[in-house]
Amino acid sequence: MSTAEPNRPAVIDAAQLRRLLDSGRAPRILDVRTPGEFETSHIPGAYNVPLDLLREHRTELLAHLDDDVVLVCRSGARAAQAEQTLARTGLPNLKVLDGGILAWQAADSPVERGRPRWDLERQVRLVAGSIVFAAVLVSVALPGAQWVAAAIGAGLAVAALTNTCAMGTVLSRLPYNRGAACDLDTIVGQLRGTAPTGGRP
Structure with missing residues (x-):
């Protein structure tokens, strides 16, 4: 895995992440895109924790996260913001998927797909x-x-x-981008394994 440069998050590339998943040593994968984007395609086993919700409830979420966390978004920008938010809570071993879901798909790695929506x-x-x-x-x-x-x-x-992106933050709150399961209680239930999830059972 790559190490972080000053003021830059540590990254992991698609090949490294896939090897971890195949080895059974899977980190907790948090996809910080909107529920609509997550529904369109996501890494199997990932949990959808939208960036705005993660920022607002980082303390509550921290209690339900493992030591090893990989953050994913479309291309890496939102995941880097999520990394900064969680790093301030003292969570160790945070990594960002280099290139995001686009790099994951470009590497021909497995994805779960749903109804297509614009990212x-x-x-x-x-x-x-x-x-x-x-x-x-x-x-x-x-x-x-x-x-x-x-x-x-x-x-x-x-x-x-x-x-x-202020405009992106506003758009992420529109019904088009929200899902039925993007509230804190549902996400915590998924992280604890007591609620159904689109990724890991």
Whole structure:
């Protein structure tokens, strides 16, 4: 497994994680994407703990996590944020799946699939692009509307610099991205093995 550089989380690649799973020494895999993204495809045995819920309830979740935890998202950015959150609670042996679920699938590793949905990053591109396009069109008749487009552009630049996304956080709370089992009690029950899960039984 890779070691962490200063201010960067430790990572594990898809091949290393698959070897651990095949050896029976599986770490706890937490997928921090939205329930909608998780339902579309996820690593068998993974638990869905959306990033916003993990941030809000990290102390409660900590009591139900093993020493070895691998965090997964689409490409690694949200998992890195989750790692920072859990690292502050003192949880050891945290790792981020390098390249996220995209790298896992690219390595032809097994996934469980459900109803297809757009991932959160694609939704952000659609909404941000639509707002910018609409603002430019409206600015022809309504001077000043172009500042809406400028604000969206500035927001995207801040999102890139800070590795966060306010628009993504808002979109993740929409019914399209939420599932029936994304409340704290259900997730804790899954982690304790007392509730059904889309991953590990």
